[in-house]
Amino acid sequence: AQKVTQAQTEISVVEKEDVTLDCVYETRDTTYYLFWYKQPPSGELVFLIRRNSFDEQNEISGRYSWNFQKSTSSFNFTITASQVVDSAVYFCALSEGKEYGGATNKLIFGTGTLLAVQP
Amino acid sequence: GAVVSQHPSRVICKSGTSVKIECRSLDFQATTMFWYRQFPKQSLMLMATSNEGSKATYEQGVEKDKFLINHASLTLSTLTVTSAHPEDSSFYICSARKGPGNTIYFGEGSWLTVV
Numbered sequence: 001a002q003k004v005t006q007a008q009t010e011i012s013v014v015e016k017e018d019v020t021l022d023c024v025y026e027t028r029d030t031t032y033y034l035f036w037y038k039q040p041p042s043g044e045l046v047f048l049i050r051r052n053s054f055d056e057q058n059e060i061s062g063r064y065s066w067n068f069q070k071s072t073s074s075f076n077f078t079i080t081a082s083q084v085v086d087s088a089v090y091f092c093a094l095s096e097g098k099e100y101g102g103a104t105n106k107l108i109f110g111t112g113t114l115l116a117v118q119p
Numbered sequence: 120g121a122v123v124s125q126h127p128s129r130v131i132c133k134s135g136t137s138v139k140i141e142c143r144s145l146d147f148q149a150t151t152m153f154w155y156r157q158f159p160k161q162s163l164m165l166m167a168t169s170n171e172g173s174k175a176t177y178e179q180g181v182e183k184d185k186f187l188i189n190h191a192s193l194t195l196s197t198l199t200v201t202s203a204h205p206e207d208s209s210f211y212i213c214s215a216r217k218g219p220g221n222t223i224y225f226g227e228g229s230w231l232t233v234v
Contacts, residue, residue, distance in 0.1 A: 035223065043210055045163075045225035091162065095223065106153065107214070107223060109162045 002027050004094050006110035013082050014118050021077045021113045023092030029053075034068065034075045035093040035107065045091070051075065082117045089114050122147070123215050125226030132233055137201045140229045142169075142213030148193035149215035153223075154186075157210040169196040169213075203233040 003026040013019045025034065036048040049059065051068050059066050063080045079086055093107040124143045132138045142152055150171045155163040167188050168176040175188035185207075187199040200207055212228040 037225070042227075043212075043230065044227040045212065045214075047222060047224055050222050106165055106168065107155075107163075109164075111162045 002094055002096060002108045004092050004108055004110035006090075006092055006113050008113045009111070010114045010116065012116045012118060015084060016081050018078060018080050019082050019115065019117075021079075021090050021092075021115065023075045023077065023110060025073050025075065025092070025094045027094060027096060029096040031096070033095040035095065036066065036075075036077050037091045037093065038088045039091060039112070040088040048077075079115075082115075084117050084119050087115060087117045122217060122224040123149075123213065123226040125213055125229050127229060128227055129230045130232070132203055132231070134204055134233055135202055137199055138203055138231060139197055139199045140211055140213075140231070142196045142198070142215070142226050144194045144215045144217070147215075147217050149196075149217075150193060151216065152190060152196040153214045154188065154196075154198050155212050155214065157212065157228075159210075163212065166198075166211075171196075200231065203231070205233045207231065208233045 005024045008022055011019055032053045034051045038046040038048055049066055056068050056070055065078045067076045089112045091112045092110045095107050122145055124145055126141045130138055152169040154166045156166050157163045165178050166181045169188045169190040171190045171193055177183045185201055187201060190196040208231055210228050210230055212225055214223050214225045216223050
């Protein structure tokens with residue numbers, strides 16, 4: 001069965017602190033995709049990153065970095081030097097399927113982590 | 120800029136009436152779109168997969184006669200909540216895959232309040 005677990009319900013940090021959001025997934029497929037989305041209070045889901053199961057390279061984008069480890073089925077997200085504007089709910093999601101066609105592309109979401117960055 | 124657009128962003132309707140929400144893919148064609156529902160402070164749950172030119176595929180437990188989905192063109196899917204009740208009040212959000220990178224983008228979402 002597919003499942004995404006975000007054990008941290010809420011995290012509160014002070015501005016400029018680093019924070020890591022955990023994500024653990026379960027799937028029987030060998031080909032799958034992992035996503036992180038940000039949902040600010042307005043509601044829209046902002047795409048942050050997509051990673052396929054064959055690419056275990058960690059990625060850094062500005063203050064954001066992602067650590068994908070298949071051995072532990074984890075795809076953790078770190079924000080460095082957090083800012084108040086980072087306050088939002090962050091969702092990790094899993095999609096199974098092939099890269100081109102034939103994929104359901106249905107996303108299985110974790111329960112989300114509410115990040116509150118205090119000034 | 121936005122890749123997927125939803126309308127309306129907020130709607131209030133009376134109990135017993137129907138309301139339609141539109142989801143459009145901007146500058147790309149989407150043969151498949153997805154409709155999710157999110158209750159306050161909860162995660163997103165997939166309701167159905169909207170297929171262009173054919174019937175939608177509903178997830179278990181979702182009433183197909185209550186949540187009508189029409190995917191009439193390659194850029195537009197609509198969700199109609201029929202005979203709405205207060206318990207249907209929720210945040211509805213659609214998504215579409217913009218290939219070939221398999222990145223899935225979401226619309227801005229629609230807040231439905233049934234009074």
